[in-house]
Amino acid sequence: MSEIPIQNIYYMLCYAWDRPKEKDLVNVDASGANQIVDLFANVLLKGVKLQLKRGLDRDYNPFHEEIRGIRGKIDFSHSIKQLSFKQAKAYCQFDEFNYDVLTNQIIKSTIHSLIKTTQLDRDIRKQLLSVYRRLNDITLIRLQRSHFSMVRIHRNNLFYRFLTTVCAFIYENLLPEEGTGRFQFKDFHKNRKTMAIIFENFIRNFYRYEQNQYKISSKQVRWELQSLNPDQQDYLPVMRTDITCYSTKRNIIIDTKYYLEMFQAYQGKKTIRSEHLYQLFSYLSNSLSHSSEDTVWEGILLYPTVKEHVDLNYEGSGVRLSVKTINLNQDWMQIHCDLLKIIGVAL
Template sequence: MIKTITVREAYDWITENDVTATQFEELIRYIEEKYPNEQVLDQKYKRLRFINYVGVVQCSDVRYEIVPKITLSPVDDRKSLLEMLSITRFLPISFYEQVLNGEEKGDLLMAFLATFLERLLNEFGKGPYKTYERHEENLYALRGKLELSKHIRKNAFQKTKAYCAFDEHTENNSLNQLFKCALLIVKSYTKTHALTLHLERCLGYLERVDIIQFSQSKLRSIMFNRQNERFRDAALFAKLIVERATIYSKGRSASSFSFLFQMNMLFEKYIEVALKEAVGNNELVSQHAEKRLLRNKKSGYRNILLKPDFVINNKVILDTKWKSATYKGRSRYVQSDIYQMYAYVTAYKDVERCILLYPKQEGETEHPVWEVTDTEKTIEMCTVRVDEFSETVSELEEMLNGYFASPGT
């Protein structure tokens, strides 16, 4: 029986009251192994929480859902996460259908797997990808090329066989091996009849495909061409499964895998898509990297690269911050963020506003607007809704009103 624990990123704690000590240790060990250089967990004594990352971690018989804290309801937070992933194409497969059909009210993993299996099954229905693979085999009839030295070595006393090398048109290639590996990893976690049926049908197309273990080099060796390009999205998704999978053997074997996404990167990409909708592509530059803050007097080189998230119409700079802008009814900010915005507004002579943009949450207070001394430039804290894309676009339009032409003009 799979136990599902849903927590909000940087907010809800998981303790040994929620899971056994063994399950608690397994989660920590898995994260340390698969995300060694990333800060995924905030650990305290006998408790932990996920920070900076959202998604799903499947460890043995416990599934951890990590959702962004946007609304009061975890179901709505789950829906918002799926919509953000869909809109940004942060994953190689779109989740629009799951959002539209209300399937997000299930769990995140089922939404991910449903889309993956439907896409893969649709492509298999057009025919599995086949390649010519070289084989060597001792046969009773000559096929392809006779490998003379190996033939003599193997058939010195067997006159009725020939050791042959030949090319065979087969589905047993690395791409299909990847699909089979990914399908077998998630097989035991597809809990609905429809998903199980889709998965078994996919495996049916791969019946003659070998089961192999994938190394990083083997994963990187999978290439795409005109014949298999239609499988690209499904293959990238399968790679996510295989790359983050591991096997624990402590009395029993269990596959563990995850789909985790950096929330600050997802928020930034989501705002980028919303800004393009609000102000038009021609007036928006993302990750602008043309300005440097200082010049080295000895070398003459300009140093300290400035890289704001967005420059709009050369009048507004906007930097996204995935954190709460309010704490106990008061604005909360990090001074280094303000210094960074001051550096932007100093280097960009034509810029009039620098905005630190945070996700809007309940209980928002009025946030400050700072005037830069002896100028008419401002540094501001603003928040925007992220639970509904149309509302995000509308609030950005209102926030930036007067600094860009209408998208249709």
């Protein structure tokens, strides 16, 4: 679905990352970005500039150095071995409060990689270089995936959660060019599996933040089956919904599907994909069997689209089932309205 505007991909990611408030950090409509890499470089650029105004993250770092005078704890053994005392010096162990911490190292190293990215817009590269030079006292590290899991967020550096999430996303999508020292940015939005995960997380978190009629979660559904042998119950696969919107009287199971073609062909005509229909109907029928009689269960197969609008509705066996689309190739506010309408939330 290459027709999805890159600004909408950015908004989707902000929800998928559980950082919807930051979606307005950059006016993506006015950013002029034509490439995905330009958009995310611009987002990081604006975010780092904002953090520089607020003040960069700082913490205590341990040092072990030969210095004149005394600071912290003297390392007598090392000082004697190196004859430091004869030079009126000593090896000391001390902590220094500075900016050379992991969060800033991740940001600086990500900017360094972006500057060497082939597709990057020349003006954005120039701005990144300017910011990079302002991080002179911060160590440049060779980024690894493990660095991002080591980040510690607290109340004094909350915005770094967003900044390091953007950095992690950029890191995962930069591919080194063999022998050049430069990078290429992956067209992740053309990868169905990647976009399926983003789409599911986006829809779930959108409903978490943008309405209050339903509680939102991913719920495990119990089978309405009992094994004849107690040892065999564990062979039943776990059923877990993508998204369940639940209230006291009405529950909606949403199964997100990211497919270029939402229908299958059968005897020359379009039909709903049978495996998708069976899966959702199984969720509904098993959920219904464990609910009170007055609880309404509805299911929605939700597909993204860039042109075709689909709204199919069925009822039977005590449940309602719909097949719907959300057009991602439209103004974001219209996407917002359409998603709320899908679950019947009034604007």
